[in-house]
Amino acid sequence: MRRVRIAIAATGSLAVASIALTACNRNPNPPPSTAQVYSKLPGGPRTLPAAAASPADDGNWVMPGKDYAATRFSGLTEINPANVKDLSLAFTFSTGTNKGFEAPPLVVNGTMYIVTPFPNYLYALDLTKPGAPAKWTFKPKPAAASQGVACCDVVNRGAVYDDGKIFFNTLDGQTFAVDANSGQMVWRTKLGDIQKGETVTMAPLVAAGKVLVGNSGGEMGVRGWIAALDEGSGKLAWKAYNTGPDKDVLIGPDFHPFYAMDQGQDLGVKSWPPDAWKIGGGNVWGWISYDPETRMIFHGTGNPGPWNPDQRPGANKWTTGVFARDVDTGKARWFYQSTPHDLFDHDDINEIILADMPWGKGRRPVLLRPARDGFFYVQDRRTGQVLSATPFGYVNAYKGVDLKTGQIIPNHDKDPKVGRVVRDICPAAPGLKDWNPAAFSPVTGLVYIPHNNLCMDFGAMQANYISGTPYVGADVKMYAGPGGNRGVFTAWDPIRHRAVWEIKEDLPLWSPALVTAGGIVFYGTMDGWFKAVDARNGKQLWQFKAGSGIIAQPISYKGPDGRQYIAVICGVGGWSGAIVSGQMDPRDPTGALGFANAMKDLPMKSTTGGMLYVFAVKR
Amino acid sequence: MSSRSSASLLLIVAFPLAVSACDREEHHSRAKPVGETVPSGESPQTIFPGSSSPPPLDVRAKLYDNNANAISQGQQLYMQMNCVGCHSHGGGGMGPPLMDDEWRYGSRIDQIATTIAEGRPNGMPAWRGKLTEDQIWDLAAYVRSMSGLPSKDAVSSRAEEMSGPTPQTLTPKPEPTNSDAVPSQ
Numbered sequence: 001m002r003r004v005r006i007a008i009a010a011t012g013s014l015a016v017a018s019i020a021l022t023a024c025n026r027n028p029n030p031p032p033s034t035a036q037v038y039s040k041l042p043g044g045p046r047t048l049p050a051a052a053a054s055p056a057d058d059g060n061w062v063m064p065g066k067d068y069a070a071t072r073f074s075g076l077t078e079i080n081p082a083n084v085k086d087l088s089l090a091f092t093f094s095t096g097t098n099k100g101f102e103a104p105p106l107v108v109n110g111t112m113y114i115v116t117p118f119p120n121y122l123y124a125l126d127l128t129k130p131g132a133p134a135k136w137t138f139k140p141k142p143a144a145a146s147q148g149v150a151c152c153d154v155v156n157r158g159a160v161y162d163d164g165k166i167f168f169n170t171l172d173g174q175t176f177a178v179d180a181n182s183g184q185m186v187w188r189t190k191l192g193d194i195q196k197g198e199t200v201t202m203a204p205l206v207a208a209g210k211v212l213v214g215n216s217g218g219e220m221g222v223r224g225w226i227a228a229l230d231e232g233s234g235k236l237a238w239k240a241y242n243t244g245p246d247k248d249v250l251i252g253p254d255f256h257p258f259y260a261m262d263q264g265q266d267l268g269v270k271s272w273p274p275d276a277w278k279i280g281g282g283n284v285w286g287w288i289s290y291d292p293e294t295r296m297i298f299h300g301t302g303n304p305g306p307w308n309p310d311q312r313p314g315a316n317k318w319t320t321g322v323f324a325r326d327v328d329t330g331k332a333r334w335f336y337q338s339t340p341h342d343l344f345d346h347d348d349i350n351e352i353i354l355a356d357m358p359w360g361k362g363r364r365p366v367l368l369r370p371a372r373d374g375f376f377y378v379q380d381r382r383t384g385q386v387l388s389a390t391p392f393g394y395v396n397a398y399k400g401v402d403l404k405t406g407q408i409i410p411n412h413d414k415d416p417k418v419g420r421v422v423r424d425i426c427p428a429a430p431g432l433k434d435w436n437p438a439a440f441s442p443v444t445g446l447v448y449i450p451h452n453n454l455c456m457d458f459g460a461m462q463a464n465y466i467s468g469t470p471y472v473g474a475d476v477k478m479y480a481g482p483g484g485n486r487g488v489f490t491a492w493d494p495i496r497h498r499a500v501w502e503i504k505e506d507l508p509l510w511s512p513a514l515v516t517a518g519g520i521v522f523y524g525t526m527d528g529w530f531k532a533v534d535a536r537n538g539k540q541l542w543q544f545k546a547g548s549g550i551i552a553q554p555i556s557y558k559g560p561d562g563r564q565y566i567a568v569i570c571g572v573g574g575w576s577g578a579i580v581s582g583q584m585d586p587r588d589p590t591g592a593l594g595f596a597n598a599m600k601d602l603p604m605k606s607t608t609g610g611m612l613y614v615f616a617v618k619r
Numbered sequence: 620m621s622s623r624s625s626a627s628l629l630l631i632v633a634f635p636l637a638v639s640a641c642d643r644e645e646h647h648s649r650a651k652p653v654g655e656t657v658p659s660g661e662s663p664q665t666i667f668p669g670s671s672s673p674p675p676l677d678v679r680a681k682l683y684d685n686n687a688n689a690i691s692q693g694q695q696l697y698m699q700m701n702c703v704g705c706h707s708h709g710g711g712g713m714g715p716p717l718m719d720d721e722w723r724y725g726s727r728i729d730q731i732a733t734t735i736a737e738g739r740p741n742g743m744p745a746w747r748g749k750l751t752e753d754q755i756w757d758l759a760a761y762v763r764s765m766s767g768l769p770s771k772d773a774v775s776s777r778a779e780e781m782s783g784p785t786p787q788t789l790t791p792k793p794e795p796t797n798s799d800a801v802p803s804q
Contacts, residue, residue, distance in 0.1 A: 144742070145740065145741070146742070148714065148742015148743060149713070150713065219704070464699060466700065466701055469704055470705055578712060582715065583715065583716065584707075584710050584712065584715075585711060588707050588710025588716070590710065591707040591708075591710030591711055591716070593707075596710055
């Protein structure tokens, strides 16, 4: 008895001590949110990031999106349009990989963390020492066979830091928590099964004590899900499927979709041919945002399988749409299907920026979504109501979005049919914009969108389902859209629904964007140019040629010396760069699901190789 | 040149063509059965300690390699079994390209058959037990034909797909070819 009492007393005093510590750490005047910092700038009311989801910049970069609002906005100002021309290399680091590198580095209090494509090494670099030497390397040793079921190169989209741990996923479907100081594993949980063709490539999000993870495999007939693991233990808290009966999708009395098309019972079964939902896709391989104010997460769902639409008549719920879910329970609050019965592999998994937009006399909480189908969606965050949907590039596969019904208006001339080839479908399968996120600046109020300008020929044919093999049923050939340039960088005004400026790029843009309070936008190209442009007018201010094409996200952080740094990792690959990273033969136009045809010149413009580059302005 | 000599020239040219045409169409449905296994398929590039040469080609290779029937059967299986999903029409994607002249595990038909039957550690599935031995050899014959290694008179002049590469009879061979194909001196 006595021993127990002592134990309780000890625990009690520990708890008191930790509370006291927290209290000591807490600043009596907490730093303002990004929204507060920029709300008073001249120029009238502007769109601001959701206040609760965007704390003011502390100089770290702890998650790919920078903050829960997914702004990819750095509040640092040392580097500006006047001195950016003096940016020069501070240090480099070879990642030891030659596959597509999509992940941003993370920076936490003087240490940089890098997660690589398969075999998913996690490096920690010491930023306090000259040349940033490695502190440790963690090797998760994912199953080699997972490389054979990853649709579009063996990429990884990043790690996330929270509460002393680094969290990341491995290609073979495991989630790891690693101690950020020691590099020792804290826990691992296996959610994916490569025998079914299931992989995990997305960056997890840590919110409200949960590690949120989703699967890939929309080209392998894998049923999509999102799961929450307990941050401390790695134990499964909840798992929601995106096809099938309501109980699997975690649809209950709290579910209130705005439009009639998304209302009804068990639509995840009824909107499919019998049992097709079991192999129907709707994967969560992209981005998740979180609004701490309402404790809601927002995530998109991937394409239905197979690509051949004739094999799955119906709306194919809940694929190619957006879910709002309760972070604690996973229960669905609302859903909006951007492209019911998707015809073109237009996954809806792109980033979702949480913003508060001037509306009448006040502000409206919205989602900003530059989507794969080519429309820039502004939606009410509370209900999913579409406030506007405007194409941000050339689109001929759809005629618009009916704001009364929420329905996208198809162009039936472009409907694929088994046994015929439909030509000149724009945007092509990777969409007007694929996974690589835009950045949002509260200084300019603009969304900076790196994207594609690709069209395609699509020949549908019968697909056989054999678990662990592709389930596609389409021969595709992609090529440049109108104008001949395959990429575009667009600065988009979400209030006026128009482009403010754009930069035509020869190759598709596969790198995410970074925007800084200093007024500079950074992005990379697939032939290895890392560019800095003026956020106001798109004028190019600086560029650097990396050793390989850039498809990863640049970040900005404050080093231990108090200076502002810009970091980016090169390493061509991904779906668009598979022709190089997969050493493909360019004579077959249908290679890499048809992307090879659009990228025949890439082997002459970039070789493989992962390398970190970090820049600062010389003093 | 007299008309008689040109006629005999034609005969000389036509005779070997006719012979090879018979070979390529041969269906060996009544042939004497050969062993019911797919061989282990070592690569000629492999080091064989204590000997100077790689093991001889599997006896069944000649029944399938360069055989139009086997190649066309394999071409259909290639689509039906979803090989096309990973390797596309030879250009590759999730899996390596097959129409080029680089062979990770050997270019001999018996080695290709082994790869299909047993799988490979970086993601190639193992099809033993899912396909018959005959189907595996048919597939191996087609896969080998993609690289342009068999003669053009055995391959199909039409593609199985709607929107793919040029037919195999028109696809140029890559130069230079892999050292597998170079006879040793």
